[in-house]
Amino acid sequence: MLEDRLLIIKKESCFFYEGDELKGIFFIYKGKVKVHKKWGEDKELIVRFAGEGDIVGHRGLGKQNIYPVSATTLEATSACFIDLNLFETSLKVNYDLMHKLLMFYAEELQDSEKNMRNLAHMPVKGRVAYSLLNLKAKFGVTKEGYINISLSRQDLASFAGTTYETTFRVLSELSNEGLISFEGKEIVILNDKNLAKVFD
Amino acid sequence: MLEDRLLIIKKESCFFYEGDELKGIFFIYKGKVKVHKKWGEDKELIVRFAGEGDIVGHRGLGKQNIYPVSATTLEATSACFIDLNLFETSLKVNYDLMHKLLMFYAEELQDSEKNMRNLAHMPVKGRVAYSLLNLKAKFGVTKEGYINISLSRQDLASFAGTTYETTFRVLSELSNEGLISFEGKEIVILNDKNLAKVFD
DNA sequence: CGCAATGTTGAACAAGGTCAACTGTGGTGG
DNA sequence: CCACCACAGTTGACCTTGTTCAACATTGCG
Numbered sequence: 001m002l003e004d005r006l007l008i009i010k011k012e013s014c015f016f017y018e019g020d021e022l023k024g025i026f027f028i029y030k031g032k033v034k035v036h037k038k039w040g041e042d043k044e045l046i047v048r049f050a051g052e053g054d055i056v057g058h059r060g061l062g063k064q065n066i067y068p069v070s071a072t073t074l075e076a077t078s079a080c081f082i083d084l085n086l087f088e089t090s091l092k093v094n095y096d097l098m099h100k101l102l103m104f105y106a107e108e109l110q111d112s113e114k115n116m117r118n119l120a121h122m123p124v125k126g127r128v129a130y131s132l133l134n135l136k137a138k139f140g141v142t143k144e145g146y147i148n149i150s151l152s153r154q155d156l157a158s159f160a161g162t163t164y165e166t167t168f169r170v171l172s173e174l175s176n177e178g179l180i181s182f183e184g185k186e187i188v189i190l191n192d193k194n195l196a197k198v199f200d
Numbered sequence: 201m202l203e204d205r206l207l208i209i210k211k212e213s214c215f216f217y218e219g220d221e222l223k224g225i226f227f228i229y230k231g232k233v234k235v236h237k238k239w240g241e242d243k244e245l246i247v248r249f250a251g252e253g254d255i256v257g258h259r260g261l262g263k264q265n266i267y268p269v270s271a272t273t274l275e276a277t278s279a280c281f282i283d284l285n286l287f288e289t290s291l292k293v294n295y296d297l298m299h300k301l302l303m304f305y306a307e308e309l310q311d312s313e314k315n316m317r318n319l320a321h322m323p324v325k326g327r328v329a330y331s332l333l334n335l336k337a338k339f340g341v342t343k344e345g346y347i348n349i350s351l352s353r354q355d356l357a358s359f360a361g362t363t364y365e366t367t368f369r370v371l372s373e374l375s376n377e378g379l380i381s382f383e384g385k386e387i388v389i390l391n392d393k394n395l396a397k398v399f400d
Numbered sequence: 401c402g403c404a405a406t407g408t409t410g411a412a413c414a415a416g417g418t419c420a421a422c423t424g425t426g427g428t429g430g
Numbered sequence: 431c432c433a434c435c436a437c438a439g440t441t442g443a444c445c446t447t448g449t450t451c452a453a454c455a456t457t458g459c460g
Contacts, residue, residue: 102261
């Protein structure tokens with residue numbers, strides 16, 4: 001029963017698009033996903049990342065049943081698709097689930113608004129630093145100390161709300177200052193405290 | 201019983217501050233309120249406006265019981281304060297309330313993320329235009345056609361995520377283009393459709 | 401070996417923020 | 431009644447930030 005809703009999604013594939021009709025939500029068993037929003041043809045903003053145990057697609061709930069964002073896997077991902085009806089029914093039946101979801105939304109909203117303020121007022125360097133610390137907090141580090149998510153520069157840029165090139169320069173800067181170090185996509189934060197001082 | 205929780209708040213006063221301990225939420229009977237977040241000493245971003253029938257302070261729900269935003273009246277306002285315990289209890293008892301709240305959060309989250317993307321990628325002129333249309337949609341217009349909220353330039357700037365002076369220039373520009381007209385704080389949108397074309 | 405994709409850097413440019421001056425307007429006291 | 435001041439409204443000039451574009455380097459892979 002459950003099995004026929006279990007999806008295996010390969011790396012770098014978009015499993016729902018901004019504007020699509022809302023069919024249901026996804027529960028991530030394994031893998032990592034970016035949730036993003038387009039602007040024009042070639043610009044996007046990554047709104048959030050989701051990993052193991054997170055849900056994706058819930059943002060579509062509300063008046064118009066349309067996904068307001070797209071979701072794309074960053075690595076091979078397995079997820080459970082939960083039909084909208086089933087989900088709504090579960091909510092009706094399970095008070096606790098609904099309450100958890102409510103709290104989850106509340107947290108997300110706080111996050112989102114902090115990000116808004118950052119985009120409006122924080123300079124790029126701060127935003128990149130903030131993004132890195134965010135990623136570390138969410139995904140942790142590997143045993144070698146690298147942030148446990150392998151992200152293209154472009155994705156990092158889209159997350160920080162800036163361009164590829166600028167992200168690049170900022171990253172070298174931070175590296176020169178001894179706050180981080182990296183080889184390709186693998187990034188280590190050497191000094192959390194001082195990295196946090198870049199903003200704030 | 202209800203009366204002792206009814207508050208009359210005079211114009212331009214902040215009734216809770218970002219960082220305050222969360223005591224409860226406010227239900228606005230009458231008046232208008234801005235919900236804002238500080239950056240540094242002198243910069244702020246207005247995250248949302250609330251009017252009659254809206255609730256304020258719910259953003260504090262979540263892990264740490266702290267208001268993540270401040271709330272300040274724009275006009276004389278009457279509001280009902282609902283103690284956090286009472287509110288939580290009501291949620292437990294009233295399935296429908298909880299569901300409505302959930303949907304409300306979902307909408308807010310969508311809004312917030314649209315705003316994030318706009319801040320990241322939309323130029324200032326577009327953001328101001330977007331803000332004006334937003335305000336019109338939320339508060340409607342007076343019989344003379346003015347947007348039914350009287351906002352200082354500074355507040356409009358903080359809502360659009362820009363500076364006082366820039367807002368000013370953009371407003372004159374829009375006025376020259378025949379899209380809006382204004383006398384002091386009172387603004388009319390002359391051409392919704394073309395104003396929307398400024399962004400998008 | 402060569403080509404494509406991605407990484408790296410420099411330079412020019414544009415948007416918007418900052419600062420400061422100027423204008424008008426409405427008190428306030430002589 | 432007018433001179434003066436305080437203060438928001440208004441505008442100009444400049445400067446910083448970050449984007450854009452384009453060149454060049456490096457890597458990986460057929």
